[in-house]
Amino acid sequence: MTNITKPTLKWVGGKTKLKYLISDALSLLQSKNNQTFDYYEPFFGGGSIFFHLKDLGLIDSAYLNDAIPQLVSYYEIISDRKNLGTFIEQCEEIEVKFNKLLSQKERPVSEYKALVSEFNSIWVKEKIVSETEESTNQKKYIQINPKTKKQKIRSAVLMQAINKLCFNGMFRVNGNNQFNVPIGSYKKVNIVDTENLINASLYLSNAQITCSSYKEVIENIKKKNHFIYLDPPYIPNSETSNFTDYSSQGFKYKDHVELGKIFLKLAEDGNNVILSNNNNQLAREIFLQNEKLYAYEVLVSKSINSKKDGRGKIGELLVSTFELQNIEEKFDLKRI
Ligand SMILES: C[S@@+](CC[C@H](N)C(=O)[O-])C[C@H]1O[C@@H](n2cnc3c(N)ncnc32)[C@H](O)[C@@H]1O
Structure with missing residues (x-):
């Protein structure tokens, strides 16, 4: 078959x-x-x-x-079989946590926002700029890339989780490159399908992926x-x-x-x-x-x-x- x-x-x-x-x-x-x-x-x-x-x-x-750099980085991580153990473990942790919250009929908005803000902190750095002493602090947002393997795997985990938890699986960022799609309405979530992921990983490992x-x-x-x-x-x-x-x-x-x-x-x-x-x-x-x-x-x-x-x-x-x-x-x- x-x-x-x-x-x-x-x-x-x-x-x-x-x-x-x-x-x-x-x-x-x-x-x-x-x-x-x-x-x-x-x-x-x-x-x-x-x-x-x-x-x-x-x-x-x-x-x-x-x-989309966050998307391409995600594929790079899951295309390497060596990353899958950690990736699946972290996704399952999030899945268990959110399904527990959802079964209590809660809409886990603050927990979802925490995932989004962790994801954004990997890709965008906030810098406080104040030109004169009197002026109120202004923020500047700088686009950064995850550097370490640990950060890249975490970004991929968050990409996977947020994609399954957000409204309609949309990927949208604001002018500062921060992801800003709200949580969707779900009774139960399946963050990762392990068997499918392993097949997809194998296919991606033979492909060239660019951003x-x-x-x-x-x-x-x-x-x-x-x-x-x-x-x-x-x-x-x-x-x-x-x-x-x-x-x-x-x-x-x-x-x-x-x-x-x-x-x-x-x-x-x-x-x-x-x-x-x-x-x-x-x-x-x-x-x-x-x-x-x-x-x-x-x-x-x-x-x-x-x-x-x-x-x-x-x-x-x-x-x-x-x-x-x-x-x-x-x-x-x-x-x-
Ligand atoms: C209609 S979607 C592709 C859907 C895909 N065929 C599928 O089955 O999921 C269009 C894609 O083009 C990407 N995109 C937008 N502008 C682009 C550009 N200038 N160069 C490359 N990709 C771009 C978007 O990030 C989005 O993922």
């Missing part, structure tokens, strides 16, 4: 629903070319597609990247035998959608336009790329600038949306540099 390795974190915009489509598309491409491909995922997030492709044995070399802009990753791609999956933050369907700011810099309209140009260049240079986004007019304008691209609408069910009427099935846009022949019917893809 094939393993089913799930993402180790909940992630907004997670692509679990598209994983069979992407794996079929990659199989199609590989059998057409009679070779395996290197895999690039420059907007990694929770990595649902990567874990699925590894389960199916479809990829060997993988280059993964995300712009930079997607642009740098793309610039460094030299060979042609690769497959790139681009899953950038969504272009909002409505102006009130507020799930598009994943990092402190956010990913704004101009960033999408720039990505549109980079995607077009990748396509013209003969790369194998699939890009996904919301299927709205703006996304189609930005990503469908060449009639040689293959664009499809695929219906996926969404659980995270800010409005009740936004729940249910919604159309996502898939743009591919190669034709998704044979799988159009299987996944009910509508050619755009």
Whole structure:
């Protein structure tokens, strides 16, 4: 039986629903070319597609990247099997503590805030600055990186715990790079799934994980035998959608336009790329600038949306540099 390795974190915009489509598309491409491909995922997030492709044995070399340093540091730690003992022990300690509090019907807000503030203290240093003796103290926030292995493991433990305890698994930081998502409503929490973590760790240990802009990753791609999956933050369907700011810099309209140009260049240079986004007019304008691209609408069910009427099935846009022949019917893809 094939393993089913799930993402180790909940992630907004997670692509679990598209994983069979992407794996079929990659199989199609590989059998057409009679070779395996290197895999690039420059907007990694929770990595649902990567874990699925590894389960199916479809990829060997993988280059993964995300712009969030706390997230990449987390993956670096869990990718090393030697760290897992301490990591699991500390996660289980937090799980036992929070489940005890939750069973007493308490909402452990102050205990959750203590975890968040410990996490932030690893990544942001507060410095008091007072210019003159009369002036009131002002604070400056400096971004720092965990230095010791112990600190890095603790940061990964806190990332894991906070992700499972916070509202909807969101990762959002304020202007000072401090995580600021409130606690969610849970009756019981499962902070870590040990068996799944061990599989994920093994898969990640064979991959290269970087923390930079997607642009740098793309610039460094030299060979042609690769497959790139681009899953950038969504272009909002409505102006009130507020799930598009994943990092402190956010990913704004101009960033999408720039990505549109980079995607077009990748396509013209003969790369194998699939890009996904919301299927709205703006996304189609930005990503469908060449009639040689293959664009499809695929219906996926969404659980995270800010409005009740936004729940249910919604159309996502898939743009591919190669034709998704044979799988159009299987996944009910509508050619755009
Ligand atoms: C839609 S999510 C990816 C979800 C992922 N496919 C999954 O299944 O979980 C987009 C990701 O892009 C990352 N990101 C945002 N701006 C970026 C940038 N300029 N370069 C690289 N990654 C970026 C975010 O941190 C976020 O994790």
